[in-house]
Amino acid sequence: MTLTLTITERMARALGDLRLGVPVRITGGGATQWIAAVEPLTEGRLGDLRRSGPLTLAMTARRAETLKVRVYDGDLARIAVPEAADAGWLRAVADPAADLMHPMKGPFVAAREGSADVARAAIHLMKAARMLPAVLTVAEGEAAPELTTLSLAELGPELLRLPDLHGVVAARLPMALAEAGRLHVFRPDDGGEEHFAIEVGQPDRAKPVLARLHSACFTGDVLGSLKCDCGPQLRGALAQMNAEGAGVLVYLNQEGRGIGLANKIRAYALQDQGFDTVEANHRLGFEDDERDFRIGAQILRQMGFSSVRLLTNNPRKIDMLRTCGLDVVERVPLHVGETAQNRAYLATKAAKSGHLA
Numbered sequence: 001m002t003l004t005l006t007i008t009e010r011m012a013r014a015l016g017d018l019r020l021g022v023p024v025r026i027t028g029g030g031a032t033q034w035i036a037a038v039e040p041l042t043e044g045r046l047g048d049l050r051r052s053g054p055l056t057l058a059m060t061a062r063r064a065e066t067l068k069v070r071v072y073d074g075d076l077a078r079i080a081v082p083e084a085a086d087a088g089w090l091r092a093v094a095d096p097a098a099d100l101m102h103p104m105k106g107p108f109v110a111a112r113e114g115s116a117d118v119a120r121a122a123i124h125l126m127k128a129a130r131m132l133p134a135v136l137t138v139a140e141g142e143a144a145p146e147l148t149t150l151s152l153a154e155l156g157p158e159l160l161r162l163p164d165l166h167g168v169v170a171a172r173l174p175m176a177l178a179e180a181g182r183l184h185v186f187r188p189d190d191g192g193e194e195h196f197a198i199e200v201g202q203p204d205r206a207k208p209v210l211a212r213l214h215s216a217c218f219t220g221d222v223l224g225s226l227k228c229d230c231g232p233q234l235r236g237a238l239a240q241m242n243a244e245g246a247g248v249l250v251y252l253n254q255e256g257r258g259i260g261l262a263n264k265i266r267a268y269a270l271q272d273q274g275f276d277t278v279e280a281n282h283r284l285g286f287e288d289d290e291r292d293f294r295i296g297a298q299i300l301r302q303m304g305f306s307s308v309r310l311l312t313n314n315p316r317k318i319d320m321l322r323t324c325g326l327d328v329v330e331r332v333p334l335h336v337g338e339t340a341q342n343r344a345y346l347a348t349k350a351a352k353s354g355h356l357a
Helices: 007-020 043-050 061-067 087-094 118-128 152-160 218-222 230-244 261-272 277-284 294-302 315-323 342-354
Strands: 023-029 030-039 055-061 076-080 134-139 148-151 164-173 181-188 196-202 209-216 246-252 305-311 327-332
Touching: 007 023, 007 030, 007 118, 007 148, 007 152, 023 152, 030 043, 030 118, 043 134, 055 087, 055 118, 061 076, 061 277, 076 118, 076 152, 076 246, 087 134, 118 134, 118 152, 148 152, 164 294, 181 294, 196 218, 196 230, 196 294, 209 230, 218 230, 230 246, 246 294, 261 277, 294 315, 305 315, 315 327
Parallel strands: 023 148, 209 246, 209 305, 305 327
Antiparallel strands: 023 030, 030 134, 055 076, 055 134, 164 181, 181 196, 196 246
């Protein structure tokens, strides 16, 4: 039946459910579990989940390290949820905002028996939903409601799959920095955020194009934040393309290095407490950088480009484009926008994330 939902469609529905605080059912390994995001959890829904059986809280190893939780599952930790724990306690464990004010949240009892596959898939879903990577799991109860259902067998490949991008529309867009501009809109087949490409002039597809992969930064690109160099990099790249007469800037909707705007602002709040940008991401439970630059490679290929002169200070972008079959013939440095407010941030990117001078 053509109206039957595919795994891609059910996963998109599951992400929406989780953001709303609605549990999702995951089957596999001979059992069925419910998962629920900690961030939007209400006391009423917590009570409903607790009636199904003992609750387990799963978090990334990064967050577990901050909380001094024993990690037995490699990239994640599972802890037993105390009977007296309420939704506020769970959020305090998941969100590091108050760690310095209330550092002692344990003792925690870490699980080391049984499979962590459901918990691992659930944390991937939390990240895809741009929420804190902390999730409750519980064995399905007898009175099972109608929940979006995913199986581990189909969910694993879907989480690793690069969504297919479809060009939606393109139109001329004169800009202050590049009058000969054209904006292309690309839509992924998984219902996720759209990505864009700004083509300057008429680049020759037979020659290496001056290109930049630029990740969305609302605070820097739009508000002119002095905490990062994103806005100046965006404008500097467009100005350089305009000066050379041609280029393409791929604008990826991967705010906050892929953790989303809300989590990025959480990281800013942690930076106000004295942590650097990498430490803040780790305390939230994320890696240094959660972006997927394969998306940018896919867009460049769809636009007919096979070789680029890449405007970047980030070697990961070069490596990813080459892995995806694009020829990076030159790295073009882009050093603009250093301020008194972002000098330490830029130094951290160089020291801990390998950004080049």
